Amino acid sequence: MQIKCKVNHQEKIFETSPTTRVLDLLREDGLTSLKEGCGEGECGACSIFMDKKLVNSCLLIAAQIKGREIMTLEGLQEETKELRENYVKEGGIQCGFCTSGFIMRSLDYIQNGGKKNEKSVKEAFDGNLCRCGGYQKIVEATIKSMK
Ligand code: FES
Ligand code: FES
Numbered sequence: 381m382q383i384k385c386k387v388n389h390q391e392k393i394f395e396t397s398p399t400t401r402v403l404d405l406l407r408e409d410g411l412t413s414l415k416e417g418c419g420e421g422e423c424g425a426c427s428i429f430m431d432k433k434l435v436n437s438c439l440l441i442a443a444q445i446k447g448r449e450i451m452t453l454e455g456l457q458e459e460t461k462e463l464r465e466n467y468v469k470e471g472g473i474q475c476g477f478c479t480s481g482f483i484m485r486s487l488d489y490i491q492n493g494g495k496k497n498e499k500s501v502k503e504a505f506d507g508n509l510c511r512c513g514g515y516q517k518i519v520e521a522t523i524k525s526m527k
Contacts, residue, residue, distance in 0.1 A: 385445045387411070388455025398443035402428070405442055406452060413453035413480040417509065424508035425477065427484040428452050434488040453480045460487055463525045470521040474512035482508050486522040496526045 383394040387406070394405055403426045407414055417423035419438050426437040429451040453460065463486050466472070473479050482505070489504045501519045510518065 381443075383442045383446050385447060386449045388451060394442060396442050398441060400442045401438060402440040402442060402445055402450075403437040406437060406450070411452045411454055415477055415480065417478065417481075422507075422509065423478070424481040424485060427481040427508075429456075429484070429488075434484060453484060456484075456487065463487060463490075463521065466521040466524045467518070470517045470524060472514055472517040472521040474510075474514050478508065478510045478512075478514075482510070482518050486518075486525065489522065490526055494526075496523055498523065 381396065381398045383396060383398070385392055385394075387409070392409075394409075396405055403414055403416060406428070414428065414437055415425040416438060417425035421436045421439045424436065427434055428437045429435070430440070430445065430448050432449075460483050463483050467479065467483065472482070485505055485508050489501065494500060494504055498519055501522050502515070505515070505519070
């Protein structure tokens, strides 16, 4: 089946089964910022934006992105520049496996006018898991990136 959509501002046509997971489809297309942590919608490591909404790509199948606009971290380099720098400066990255997903969550939080306080950021991040336990630094990096 042909799946037409936009990925990182480019028109794409995927030849694939309609039930292929979007996580696999995009990773096989070279977009390896997406990681498979749990594969069950619990960790946020596979986060993408679909029509500007943050979603877990492990829970989506190819047929669901037909005609949609998909953004991955690869396509959001400018928008996440300050966040990425602050994650490094604040020590918010350890093994790095969860990092792309957290940066996508931070961006979503900031773009949606999230409050600049620790409690609110922590609550907003409850869909993301870091097995290295780097939460505090990630929260600090996010707050530092807010105006
Ligand atoms: Fe998708 Fe964990 S791999 S939410
Ligand atoms: Fe290792 Fe988060 S930095 S899983």
